[in-house]
Amino acid sequence: GVLIAIWGLAAITKLLPADFPRLNEIHLDLRILGFTFAASVLTGILFGLVPALQISRTDVQESMRETGRGTSASRRQSRFRQALIVTEVALCVVLLAGAGLLFRSFLRLQSVNPGFVSEQVLTARLTPSGTNFAAVADYDRFYTAVLEKISAIPGVQDAGIINTLPLDKGPTTGFRVDGRAIETRDKWPMVNFRAVSPNYFRTMSIPVVQGRTFTDRDTGNLPSVVIINQQTVRDIFPGENPIGKRITFGGVDQNQQPLWVEIVGVVANIRSLELREESTAEIYFPATQNFWPAMSLVR
Numbered sequence: 308g309v310l311i312a313i314w315g316l317a318a319i320t321k322l323l324p325a326d327f328p329r330l331n332e333i334h335l336d337l338r339i340l341g342f343t344f345a346a347s348v349l350t351g352i353l354f355g356l357v358p359a360l361q362i363s364r365t366d367v368q369e370s371m372r373e374t375g376r377g378t379s380a381s382r383r384q385s386r387f388r389q390a391l392i393v394t395e396v397a398l399c400v401v402l403l404a405g406a407g408l409l410f411r412s413f414l415r416l417q418s419v420n421p422g423f424v425s426e427q428v429l430t431a432r433l434t435p436s437g438t439n440f441a442a443v444a445d446y447d448r449f450y451t452a453v454l455e456k457i458s459a460i461p462g463v464q465d466a467g468i469i470n471t472l473p474l475d476k477g478p479t480t481g482f483r484v485d486g487r488a489i490e491t492r493d494k495w496p497m498v499n500f501r502a503v504s505p506n507y508f509r510t511m512s513i514p515v516v517q518g519r520t521f522t523d524r525d526t527g528n529l530p531s532v533v534i535i536n537q538q539t540v541r542d543i544f545p546g547e548n549p550i551g552k553r554i555t556f557g558g559v560d561q562n563q564q565p566l567w568v569e570i571v572g573v574v575a576n577i578r579s580l581e582l583r584e585e586s587t588a589e590i591y592f593p594a595t596q597n598f599w600p601a602m603s604l605v606r
Contacts, residue, residue: 309340422577422586423473424512430472434601446598454504457606466606467507470599473579477501480590484543485553485567492557496543498535498588499579502599508574510605518550518572525593531568532593537576539588549573568592 312335320333435449450468457466471477481495505521508514516537525532533554540549549570558566576586594602 308343309335416582419578419582421473421582422513422575428511429606431604432601433468433604436600440600443598446600447595450504450594450598450602453604454506457604458506463606465506465510466604467504467510468594468602468604469504469507470502470594470602472603472605473511473577474581476580480556482554482556482590485555485565496588498539498590500590500592501579502592502594502602504594507594507605511577513577514575516573516575518570520572520574521591521593521595523595526595531566531596532571533568534572534574534591535570536574536586536589536591538586539590540573542588 316333316335320330323330433450433453435446439445440449454466454468457463478500479497480500481492481497483490483495503521505523505525508520515534518534520534521532535543535549540547543549544552550572552570553567554570555565555567560566574591577589578584578586579589580587
């Protein structure tokens with residue numbers, strides 16, 4: 308097994324590209340080999356010790372006489388073998404049942420529609436840092452330049468960025484709706500918070516079902532706008548048209564007046580947290596107004 312691991316590792320590293328991340332760190336872990344060796348020795352001792360002890364307690368002459376008379380094994384030996392068989396069968400049933408349930412769950416997850424298309428979509432996590440990133444404007448220039456260069460690559464149809472990719476837990480926030488009864492913040496509805504670039508929805512094939520998507524004009528110099536998903540409409544705006552309504556997340560301006568943001572669009576639901584969980588309420592901000600130090604690129 309060790310020889311196969313050494314040969315296999317050498318073959319795999321030769322097949323990988325030279326710029327593969329941390330290629331020089333791929334090696335056999337001596338601690339794992341030591342554990343495997345100890346487990347093998349211990350297993351051999353345990354499985355060999357029980358039969359040896361059983362044989363050492365057997366009366367050889369009596370066994371020969373019983374064998375000569377054509378008798379079967381002793382009752383105690385028979386019970387021991389039967390117990391081993393029952394244990395083996397029970398373990399096999401448990402393993403088969405677990406494998407069957409796992410396979411069924413896999414098939415069910417395969418049939419789940421996540422609400423976005425991941426085929427032929429490449430993602431990368433970007434975390435710029437250093438003295439060149441001391442203000443929000445620095446991140447703005449960086450991500451804008453990245454999107455422009457990525458979009459100019461031949462074969463790239465669309466490119467976008469988001470603070471937290473789907474199927475990954477991200478930040479949440481509460482808000483209240485303009486014109487409704489003012490409640491304490493602990494009673495505000497909570498939603499998932501995402502910051503995306505204008506082309507993000509098109510890149511991930513998430514349809515805009517009402518209103519509009521973000522544009523390059525939705526920058527920090529203009530009033531803030533947001534997009535909500537269909538689940539937010541069902542939970543917060545049932546039977547209403549949410550386009551044009553204003554919400555606040557608790558911020559105030561210099562005159563201590565609420566900072567309102569306008570809902571300009573509604574997008575289809577996606578499964579943001581897990582495939583096995585239904586869609587939850589979600590709000591999208593334009594990344595150009597809410598750049599995060601770390602963002603994920605999708606193209």
